[in-house]
Amino acid sequence: MSLDVAALRTHFPSLTTGVAHFDGPGGTQTPVQVGEAIARTLTGPLSNRGTTTRAERNAEDAVAEFRTAFADLLGSRPEGIVHGRSATQLTYDFSRALAKSWRPGDEIVLSQLDHDCNVRPWIQAAERADVGVRWLRLDPASAELDLGDLDQVINERTRLVAVTAASNLLGTKPPLARIAAHAHAVGALVYVDGVHYAAHAAVDRDELGADFFACSPYKFLGPHCGVLAADPELLEVLLPDKLKPSTNDVPERFELGTLPYETLAGATAAVDFLAGLAPASGSRRERLVAAHHLIDAHESRLRGRIEDGLAGFGSRVTLHSKAADRTPTLFLTFADHDSADASDFLAGRDIAAPAGTFYAYEPATAIGVARGLRVGLAPYNTEAEVDRLLDGLAAFLR
The missing domain is CATH 3.40.640.10 (Type I PLP-dependent aspartate aminotransferase-like (Major domain))
Structure with a gap:
């Protein structure tokens, strides 16, 4: 089984705007059922x-x-x-x-x-x-x-x-x-x-x-x-x-x-x-656990795609998210650019990826970063959106 992202996205009216949302860590988009x-x-x-x-x-x-x-x-x-x-x-x-x-x-x-x-x-x-x-x-x-x-x-x-x-x-x-x-x-x-x-x-x-x-x-x-x-x-x-x-x-x-x-x-x-993202059998608790396995597999695959793309930028981009066990959230800084400018540039291409430290005062202080770009994945993100993000970053760095 894999997550049916195309079917999932039909329940989110906000996704019809064409914006690629990588701002899930600050709050996800909401399905019509909610x-x-x-x-x-x-x-x-x-x-x-x-x-x-x-x-x-x-x-x-x-x-x-x-x-x-x-x-x-x-x-x-x-x-x-x-x-x-x-x-x-x-x-x-x-x-x-x-x-x-x-x-x-x-x-x-x-x-x-x-x-x-x-x-x-x-x-x-x-x-x-x-x-x-x-x-x-x-x-x-x-x-x-x-x-x-x-x-x-x-x-x-x-x-x-x-x-x-x-x-x-x-x-x-x-x-x-x-x-x-x-x-x-x-x-x-x-x-x-x-x-x-x-x-x-x-x-x-x-x-x-x-x-x-x-x-x-x-x-x-x-x-x-x-x-x-x-x-x-x-x-x-x-x-x-x-x-x-x-x-x-x-x-x-x-x-x-x-x-x-x-x-x-x-x-x-x-x-x-x-719970409805999993096969319709078992208790709600069992379906929730199964759904999260599907979500994790999907988001991890997209995270790997982003990381592979970021590696191609070399020293121009620093990825601070490098723990062995982590969520599909990536915190980036740039060698010669302000992350706020990167966020604004991406927003101009209908890509939502905010800049800041997001109330994480202690970790930002510990790693010595005043502001960075946060790219966060959600179940509704797609490979095409990831490619748009990477293309946008490449254009920004040029």
Whole structure:
């Protein structure tokens, strides 16, 4: 089996514009099924949750279906699925809840590979709680985390390890299970930024060793929101700030205010769309895993095509994405050109590939790059689009 990209693309109205989208890491294009689910739910009947009227039941169904869908996607349980406005908001909320148990002398461990949403909330929480911060350092030469001193960095004082499952800048996928095993051996919790990872790989939260796994549906064909998965039993011991009359049930105690039912419905539709890319047999979870195998094979093939083309540019282009295990995201700089000029040139040819560091402050600082061109693949990209990209870069460099 291979991914039927031509059939997949027919569901994306935005792809009819002729623009080749290599901007998926910042947010993918959206299939019509997601928009229809949002509109159908929003136009109701719809009201606040309850069981008496049809409008109330529609709201209840949107929430229940969302939790079940993301439990299937993330290898977790519906009772541990938390909705948030974004992964950043969820991380801020959970950093404050977790920091309530920290004491002076405790430590947390952060990663130089991470997007700032999995760095700054923890640093700020650590400062308020007067706890230390240690780092998993990034090796610029390999684009990998240097884990040679893992036993010293993660130690008996460690209360939390926050680390990405995949870098949104470099694509690097660190050995998460190994890091998590060290953390759990000393009684520390592991908070994983899975925003970039979930767009390109089947997620099994337990297998990864993630006590908390955060992701963003708009990075994998859905609407703008955030999702966090954790064991319900772990959520039970956390006490977030909340309104007095609001429920103390898990996971609702972490969802502040009325939920956006239409957004939940759109996110559920995105999960169902992904599951539909696999053969129509087995459970939704099984189909999602199979679909991600197809997506990975397709995106990896296109990534290889891009890398082969970039190699032909020699020293004029530096590819910073070089980890052995990584997503189909490539971060480039140019010997004699500004990456912003490259992005503008490509945009003039209807090729979307943005320039910047994309909130990945720590990895960009570690590799010494102020700005680069990010080329990110999504399931709807084609070989013809890759060739357009390479032709565009060649013309730019001329």
